[in-house]
Amino acid sequence: MFKDERWEGVYSFEDSPYLMEILTTLRSKQTKNIKFRKGLVKLGRYMGYELTKTMDFENIRIETPLEGTDGVAPGDRDHVLIITVLRVAIPLMEGLLKTFENAKVGIVSASRGKAPDFEIDMSYTKIPHITSKDTMIISDPMIATGSTLLKTVKELKKFGNPKRVIIVGILAAPEGIDAIKKELPEVEIYVTKIDRELNKKGYILPGLGDAGDRAYGEPLDISLPQMHNLE
Template sequence: MIKDNRWNGVYSFEDSPYLMEILTELRSKETENIKFRKGLVKLGRYMGYEFTRTMDFKKTRIETPLEKTDGVASGDRDHVFIITVLRVAIPLMEGLIKTLEHARVGIVSASRGKAPDFEIEMNYIKVPRIKEEDTLIISDPMIATGSTLLKTITEIKKCGNPKRIVIIGVLAAPEGITAIKEEFPDVEIYVTKIDRELNDKGYILPGLGDAGDRAFGEPINISLLPMMHNLE
């Protein structure tokens, strides 16, 4: 895990040859849907494991068959809340839950409009109640302009004040990170790699294309219901 000195609280995993190998396969235009989804699951699982290094754990005293000894028990890992930004974040979330198995899960449906305005349409929010001890993780593979995440954070903050707000993604553009940190400086960001820049259509370069389409196929656009807030 590498701290990026351009911002506070921004980290990448560019020091991991294993993750760079998976990312290379995801970038390739020859990688088909199933391999793409499996790659996102692998990234989520490994990044979730690495993220636990930043969490608080409890010390405990146990007794082995031979003697008493000190050990470690779950602390923050018992209080994780993952927000999944539909639709491409689903396999990334699947990987995260393999490590953060106690996590509660919320769903946000949001779509970004075309350049140059990149207006965000948010149609659906369904989240469990947020608690003060929660580590809130927003799972979104592509941090491009940052506009979707800015809207998501704004709406989620209306539902409670967690201990930490963290974004876990695959790729980020410097423009998106800067936009998020300017509005929400305390939000932490963890990505596999920080890419070079955005193009004029708001895609990350070199990037990996439209991650949603590559994971699940190109969708047929249909009309959506007005935005709903549903707190469980």
């Protein structure tokens, strides 16, 4: 885990050859949907393991069949709420749940509009009650402009105040991190890698394209036929 000195509370995993190998596969335009989704699951699981190193655990005393010894109980790991930003965060959430198997899960449907306004449409939220013991992990693979995550975090505040708010992503642009940390300095950010910049359309460069389309296929734009009055 690598702490980026440009911001407080921002970490990447650029020091992990294994994760860089997975990221390289995700970036390649030759990678098909199934392999792309499996890569997101792998990253979620590994990043979940790394997050446990930042959590509080409870020291306990147990008895083995031979003698007493010290051990640890889950502590914070048993008080995790994973927020999934639809649709591409589903495989990332799946990986996180392999580490945080007792986690509660919330769903947010949010989509970003086109440049230059990048307006956010948040059409659906289903969030469990948030307690002061919870570590809230928001899974959203691409931190581009940061506008989706800013609106998501502000919406989530209506449901309670967690112990920690963590954003887990695959790639981030410096512009997105700047926007989030400016308004929400307490939010922690963990990503596989921080890329160079955004282009004019709000895509991360070098990036990996539209992560939702890469994971699930490009959606068809089908318009319903016009209905005419029948005489």
